[in-house]
Amino acid sequence: MSLLRCTGVTKRFGGVAALSSVDLAVSEGEIVGLVGPNGSGKTTLLSTIAGSLPVSGGRVEFAGKDLTRTPPHQRAQAGIARTFQVPRPLGSFTVAENVATASMFGRHRTGRVEAIDRAHEVLEEVGLAAHAGAQVGALTLHERKFLEIARAIALDPQLILLDEVLGGLNPSEVAMGLDLISSLRDRGMAVVYIEHNVRAVSSIADRMYVLNQGRNLADGTPTDVLDDARVVEAYLGGPVDA
Amino acid sequence: MSVSSLALAQTLLNGALLGCLFGSIALGLSVKWGHLGVADFFHLSLTLLGAYLTYSLVTEQLWDPLLTLLVTVPVFFVVGVAVQWLFLVLRAEPFTTLLITFALFIVTESVASMVWSPDLLNLRPRLSDGFTTSLRFPEPLPQLAVQPVDLLALVCAVLMVGVSAWALRRTRAGRAVQAMRQDADIARTLGVRVVPITLAVSGLAASSAAVAGMVVSLRMPLSPTLPLQWIGIVVVATMLGGLGRPLGALVAAVVLMMIQNAWSLWFPPQWAPAVTFGVLFLFLAAQPVRRFVSEATASRRLA
Amino acid sequence: MTPFRDLSLWRQFGAVVLCALLAMALVPSFGSDFVIAFGFQFVTWIGLALSWSLFSGNSGYASFGHGVFFGIGVYATAAVLRHTDAPFAVALVVAGLVAAALALVVGIAVFSSPRFAGDLFGMITLAMAFIVVAVVSNLAFLDGGTGVFVRELAADTWIGESTGHQFVVGTAIAAATAGVAIATSTTRWGAALRSIRDDEAVAESLGVPTYRYKVLTFAASAGLAGLAGAPQAVFLGYVEVGAVFTLNIPLLVIMMTILGGITRWWGPLIGAASVVLVREALLDIGSPELSQIILGLALVVVIALMPHGISGAIPRRRPTATGTTTGTTTATTATTGGAR
Numbered sequence: 001m002s003l004l005r006c007t008g009v010t011k012r013f014g015g016v017a018a019l020s021s022v023d024l025a026v027s028e029g030e031i032v033g034l035v036g037p038n039g040s041g042k043t044t045l046l047s048t049i050a051g052s053l054p055v056s057g058g059r060v061e062f063a064g065k066d067l068t069r070t071p072p073h074q075r076a077q078a079g080i081a082r083t084f085q086v087p088r089p090l091g092s093f094t095v096a097e098n099v100a101t102a103s104m105f106g107r108h109r110t111g112r113v114e115a116i117d118r119a120h121e122v123l124e125e126v127g128l129a130a131h132a133g134a135q136v137g138a139l140t141l142h143e144r145k146f147l148e149i150a151r152a153i154a155l156d157p158q159l160i161l162l163d164e165v166l167g168g169l170n171p172s173e174v175a176m177g178l179d180l181i182s183s184l185r186d187r188g189m190a191v192v193y194i195e196h197n198v199r200a201v202s203s204i205a206d207r208m209y210v211l212n213q214g215r216n217l218a219d220g221t222p223t224d225v226l227d228d229a230r231v232v233e234a235y236l237g238g239p240v241d242a
Numbered sequence: 243m244s245v246s247s248l249a250l251a252q253t254l255l256n257g258a259l260l261g262c263l264f265g266s267i268a269l270g271l272s273v274k275w276g277h278l279g280v281a282d283f284f285h286l287s288l289t290l291l292g293a294y295l296t297y298s299l300v301t302e303q304l305w306d307p308l309l310t311l312l313v314t315v316p317v318f319f320v321v322g323v324a325v326q327w328l329f330l331v332l333r334a335e336p337f338t339t340l341l342i343t344f345a346l347f348i349v350t351e352s353v354a355s356m357v358w359s360p361d362l363l364n365l366r367p368r369l370s371d372g373f374t375t376s377l378r379f380p381e382p383l384p385q386l387a388v389q390p391v392d393l394l395a396l397v398c399a400v401l402m403v404g405v406s407a408w409a410l411r412r413t414r415a416g417r418a419v420q421a422m423r424q425d426a427d428i429a430r431t432l433g434v435r436v437v438p439i440t441l442a443v444s445g446l447a448a449s450s451a452a453v454a455g456m457v458v459s460l461r462m463p464l465s466p467t468l469p470l471q472w473i474g475i476v477v478v479a480t481m482l483g484g485l486g487r488p489l490g491a492l493v494a495a496v497v498l499m500m501i502q503n504a505w506s507l508w509f510p511p512q513w514a515p516a517v518t519f520g521v522l523f524l525f526l527a528a529q530p531v532r533r534f535v536s537e538a539t540a541s542r543r544l545a
Numbered sequence: 546m547t548p549f550r551d552l553s554l555w556r557q558f559g560a561v562v563l564c565a566l567l568a569m570a571l572v573p574s575f576g577s578d579f580v581i582a583f584g585f586q587f588v589t590w591i592g593l594a595l596s597w598s599l600f601s602g603n604s605g606y607a608s609f610g611h612g613v614f615f616g617i618g619v620y621a622t623a624a625v626l627r628h629t630d631a632p633f634a635v636a637l638v639v640a641g642l643v644a645a646a647l648a649l650v651v652g653i654a655v656f657s658s659p660r661f662a663g664d665l666f667g668m669i670t671l672a673m674a675f676i677v678v679a680v681v682s683n684l685a686f687l688d689g690g691t692g693v694f695v696r697e698l699a700a701d702t703w704i705g706e707s708t709g710h711q712f713v714v715g716t717a718i719a720a721a722t723a724g725v726a727i728a729t730s731t732t733r734w735g736a737a738l739r740s741i742r743d744d745e746a747v748a749e750s751l752g753v754p755t756y757r758y759k760v761l762t763f764a765a766s767a768g769l770a771g772l773a774g775a776p777q778a779v780f781l782g783y784v785e786v787g788a789v790f791t792l793n794i795p796l797l798v799i800m801m802t803i804l805g806g807i808t809r810w811w812g813p814l815i816g817a818a819s820v821v822l823v824r825e826a827l828l829d830i831g832s833p834e835l836s837q838i839i840l841g842l843a844l845v846v847v848i849a850l851m852p853h854g855i856s857g858a859i860p861r862r863r864p865t866a867t868g869t870t871t872g873t874t875t876a877t878t879a880t881t882g883g884a885r
Contacts, residue, residue, distance in 0.1 A: 050750060051749075052746055052749065052750065071749070071754075071756075072746075072749040072750055073748075073749045073750075073751075073752050073753055073754045073755065074754075076749070076750055076751060076752035077752045081750075082750050084747070084750075088744050088746075088747045090739070090740050090743040090744060090747060090748075091743050091744075092739055092742070092743055092808070093739070093740070093743065097736070101736055101740055101748075101751050101753070102751045102752065104733055104736060105733075105737070105751055105752035105753045105754075106751065106752045107752075109752075112731075112732070112733065112736075151751060155751065155752060275664060279664075281664035281665070281667060281668055283668075283671065328849075332848070332849055334848075336664060337605050337606075337607055338848050338852065340607045340664065340667045341607055341799055341803065341844070341848060342844075342845055342848055344607070344609055344667070344671070344795070344796070344799070345796070345799075345841045345842070345844040345845050345848075346841070346845070347792075348792055348796050348837060348840075348841045349837070349838050349841035349842060351792070351837075352833075352834040352835070352837040352838045352841070353834075353838060355834050356832070356834040356835065356838070470671075470674065470675050470792075471675060473668070473671055473672045473675065474672040474675055474676065477665075477668045477669070477672055481665070510683075512679060512683050513679075513683070515675065515676060515679055516676060516679070516680075519672070519676055522669075523654050526654050526655065526657055526658050
């Protein structure tokens with residue numbers, strides 16, 4: 001059965017529909033790529049799953065429970081972690097404290113000392129161990145992006161929502177990031193991975209969903225999806241959406 | 243206790259006209275809060291200063307009250323620009339902006355009390371009869387009386403709020419202000435010059451305080467603590483009307499003051515200010531309901 | 546700033562208790578009347594500044610209603626002493642609870658609407674002052690417009706006996722408030738509040754129940770201010786609305802906290818000491834208005850020139866002198882982004 005199931009998720013801002021009846025299902029331990037042109041509603045969908053945007057209609061179920069009306073912190077505690085497209089580290093905390101906050105308040109609510117130990121482990125994993133005591137202002141873009149991932153891991157989630165977490169990085173950093181994301185799957189976490197760069201996603205995704213103008217356009221294995229004429233059209237801009 | 247319908251009508255009318263005055267004060271607050279992101283207590287202080295300046299010019303220089311606007315409006319424009327400039331220079335985050343406006347709020351209270359004394363000052367006895375003789379509605383209408391000052395409040399409110407609402411919606415600069423609020427960076431890339439516009443909006447808001455202050459000085463006895471009495475009604479009107487929507491704030495202020503005045507007919511008047519807060523709490527409690535309703539109507543519109 | 550190190554936690558608790566005990570033992574026995582009275586006001590300000598900082602300093606939500614909670618504490622004490630035979634301890638508890646209860650109600654309502662965030666909170670707390678004054682002056686059992694003579698009511702109680710006893714109570718309350726401040730500087734609670742100040746949406750995404758923390762901490766902060774009001778009622782002897790609910794209190798408390806700095810728990814303590822001394826010097830001017838103007842403008846200058854206060858300017862033991870500066874600058878931008 002699915003770990004995450006979104007059915008008919010709709011989100012309107014004023015009268016404008018950003019999402020119209022979108023469906024999405026994620027099973028345990030799979031990487032699902034979520035792609036689509038700019039403004040297709042990817043980040044909005046992610047925010048409705050994380051709970052920071054209330055839906056206008058539809059349901060969000062996670063691990064068999066209806067979380068449609070649950071506030072974001074309870075979803076985090078239930079096992080849904082997210083990253084932000086533009087990294088948003090807590091500015092008055094050190095790198096390790098940023099990560100420790102997640103494990104203090106996350107799924108297993110650890111004590112402070114334990115949380116700091118756990119933070120160091122996670123930072124080791126993502127390759128930021130050397131910066132553990134640094135202030136976040138001293139980090140480069142790629143370090144900030146990886147700090148976002150580290151915080152998400154520290155929540156010890158069953159599902160991680162990654163929002164363009166490799167955008168703006170150079171090829172070797174992207175390769176490191178893709179390895180890191182694959183390793184999340186290897187230890188049983190499911191991943192929903194938004195990326196503008198379709199090639200990067202399709203290289204590691206088990207399945208892919210394509211959104212266009214707030215609607216489901218296609219889903220399936222990466223090869224099927226990339227061969228789909230509608231997808232090509234949506235990306236290259238054909239007569240349909242002109 | 244029964245109240246005659248004439249008395250009720252008169253009370254509601256008085257409330258509506260006083261609401262116009264609060265609507266003019268709320269104008270600047272609403273625009274600055276909604277579009278510049280500055281919740282400016284100091285705007286209320288400026289209104290008070292405007293009132294005191296009018297008082298001094300009328301009593302000491304024997305100017306006509308309306309003539310004082312020639313001085314106060316440009317002076318306040320400069321003050322409004324200066325305060326906003328300070329925020330820009332300090333790159334003040336909302337927390338510090340609030341603290342600064344609060345400090346200025348307190349400073350103004352003390353300045354007013356030092357310069358004009360903490361006692362009540364009343365301009366009314368110094369005014370010509372044209373300002374103080376109440377007018378009656380013409381014959382076929384119910385025999386209601388209106389103070390000329392209240393009519394002035396109505397005219398000022400309608401003019402200022404009308405012009406602001408029109409400018410925000412219809413002019414290029416007004417749309418730039420709105421775009422800026424949504425996203426300053428995008429507005430900048432679209433060629434909106436954020437800094438001058440921000441300064442100008444703040445200056446205009448302060449100018450509106452000069453006009454509202456003039457009406458205040460004609461309408462009520464002045465004391466340094468008046469802003470504290472206004473803050474409840476003005477803030478609640480601003481929020482009920484929707485941040486950044488001057489017309490909404492005016493309507494809300496009018497309705498609130500009508501409710502408060504009607505309340506005083508039946509209940510102890512000293513509790514009337516509490517009514518405003520009752521309305522605010524109902525409003526906050528109703529937020530989730532409001533969201534639900536607005537989304538439900540939106541979906542019907544789309545369907 | 547360092548919610549995770551707790552090596553020195555118990556040492557800091559110990560130091561506070563020791564200082565408080567020393568002050569309680571020495572000041573009333575050896576101080577002149579002036580020193581005791583000055584000392585009482587000093588510890589009261591310390592308690593107020595630390596309790597304001599507990600919520601507003603940590604979470605970044607500026608409250609201008611701290612004087613209201615303090616005043617409610619004063620009036621609740623006066624009312625208990627006037628209408629019951631209960632001992633002062635009961636009045637003290639009532640003072641704290643009533644203030645906390647008001648903050649709880651206001652917090653539950655205001656924080657339920659995230660759209661308005663900090664701005665609305667600031668406005669409402671200021672407007673609250675006006676409403677509470679109206680209520681207190683109109684309810685005969687609290688005041689009714691005539692003021693309350695507490696001195697006679699408390700004359701035959703232990704606390705009413707001497708200013709020295711009031712000093713002891715005031716010091717105990719200030720020490721308790723300092724204890725809470727130390728606790729927030731190193732615990733889960735403090736980490737939650739600081740994460741809210743930095744970026745509320747991120748805090749939520751990391752599992753922090755922001756609404757609950759804001760409401761409860763605001764109530765705790767108000768309750769501590771209410772406690773500080775209890776001995777003040779006895780100290781003043783005569784309680785009246787105009788003197789108790791002045792905007793002076795939030796102004797000075799904010800001044801103390803900002804001047805002292807909010808990045809460390811003891812910042813407000815240093816700030817309180819500085820402001821109390823400056824204020825004492827300003828008394829010589831002889832014009833309360835002028836000294837208020839000077840203090841208000843001084844607050845603006847302090848915000849402009851020393852945004853991190855005195856405690857923020859002192860380097861930490863950790864070798865991150867440069868890192869600290871960049872870190873706090875980022876905090877500023879993060880807060881701006883989060884609150885809008």
